[in-house]
Amino acid sequence: MHGRYALAEAYRLAGVDRNSAFLAPAYHCVTMLDPALALEGEVHLYPLRADLAPDPVALDKVLGTVRKPVKALLATHYFGIAQDFTTLRQWCAERDIVLIEDCSHVLFTEQFQASGTGSHGRFVVSSPYKFFACDDGGLLHSADARLLDGLATESAPLSDELRGLKRVLEGSRSPTLTTSDIASIDRQLVSLSAKPVVPGKDAITERSVPSSCYSAALTARASLRSSRFVVAHSPLNDNILRRRANYDRWVESLASVPNCHALFPVLPRDCAPYMFPLHIDHPDPHFYWLKHLGVPIWRWDEMADSGCPIAREYRLHLLHLPCHQALTEDQMTWMTTAVARTLQHVAGAVP
Ligand SMILES: Cc1ncc(COP(=O)(O)O)c(C=O)c1O
Known part of the structure; x- marks a missing residue:
């Protein structure tokens, strides 16, 4: 669950x-x-x-x-x-x-x-x-x-437990990146920016029922045993240090890059960051280009509408970038380079 x-x-x-x-x-x-x-x-x-x-x-x-x-x-x-x-x-x-x-x-x-x-x-x-x-x-x-008191959970079916165990044993499969991937970022940006941006459909819909991400039948489902094992046996201090180092790497790489700012440029002591939130000035075209480059970015663009100016602004302008402990040096280099180059890129520029 x-x-x-x-x-x-x-x-x-x-x-x-x-x-x-x-x-x-x-x-x-x-x-x-x-x-x-x-x-x-x-x-x-x-x-x-x-x-x-x-x-x-x-x-x-x-x-x-x-x-x-x-x-x-x-x-x-x-x-x-x-x-x-x-x-x-x-x-x-x-x-x-x-x-x-x-x-x-x-x-x-x-x-x-x-x-x-x-x-x-x-x-x-x-x-x-x-x-x-x-x-x-x-x-x-x-x-x-x-x-x-009185809350009870039910175990996941064996098939789910086995699937969870398989995933844990396989480990995460993330792409291997090379120096040529980094070298090709500028070329890709030139080709992307030569084409028109195809904006997503931005519409407001009324909804009074949960989204498809929610299933009421799972409310009492216990977490998988494999998940609980991993959480209890992972090297916490090491993970926190790696996350902090990756977060700081984002801050340093983008400190002098225009069109963006880190929402929280200084990590409080003892904090284990979940993601690196980056505010970008021009989601159109930068978000579009970053997605097409394949940078793993998230933002909460599906959000209930409110009168809050910050939420309205962050919906499209605030990117969530990964700082997970398992990211390799090459992956961090590729991602930070791709984001920095994209945010500096001007349509029509020659590499
Ligand atoms: C701030 C926040 N709260 C709660 C949730 C729900 O968490 P979960 O994905 O574990 O259901 C999310 C999901 O991403 C979240 O971002």
Whole structure:
């Protein structure tokens, strides 16, 4: 199972249902809202500041517009950077709203909890699989274990367990890159930029049910045994150091590159980054070119619409770039070079 199903249990335990409302951050991926929609809860989005911290003044305004009782608020530590939720916790407590702390981007496992995270929410949810070489793994935690009394999980079918084990034994299969791949980036960019950009279809659709990324039947499914084994036996310190080194490599490689800036240029001490968030000035054409070069980039362009200017801007401008511990030196060199060259590239330039 994944973190989204742990979120489903947290929302349910907090009392989210068809007669109540739920507050979620305006910058989100669909799997953060899916479980609330599955419970038929009314979802309201609260605005964030540029550093992705909740905006306390705006929260009161949002609350003032909600007619149904608000049962829960989800607060996220994005990209592994711990936010200080002390004030938010107080705000929720004063209004009898359950704070659910989203540690999906944080190294938060049964064995290890990143500093500054997991101590504010009545429920804490994480996705350990995002930090390890395994197929799944979501975690629901509460400092008050009695709150989780009565929750039971069912084991995955044997076929899923075997598939998970096979993947773990095979290891990750990532492409091998050579110096000629790096040397050909400029040529590829010239050829890409000579062609017109074919924009994706950007449309707003109404949806009151979960996305296809969510299956209510999996809510009680336990994580695979192989995943739990990998999480419990991976070299944590080494992984954290590698992730930090890859993150810093991104920061250094792009420091003097135009048309972009790192959202968090300095990693806090003790932080295990999940991804490197990069703000780009011109998603059109840069996002398009990067995708066509094959750079593994993500962005949350499928997002519920809100009045939050930051979420609206980041939807297309904020790229999530990998800093996983398993990335090789050549892969990092290729990716950082491809991003740097693309962001400096001007259509019609000759290499
Ligand atoms: C911030 C955040 N919270 C929660 C989730 C849900 O996590 P999972 O993929 O483990 O279901 C995601 C998914 O990527 C996420 O990015």
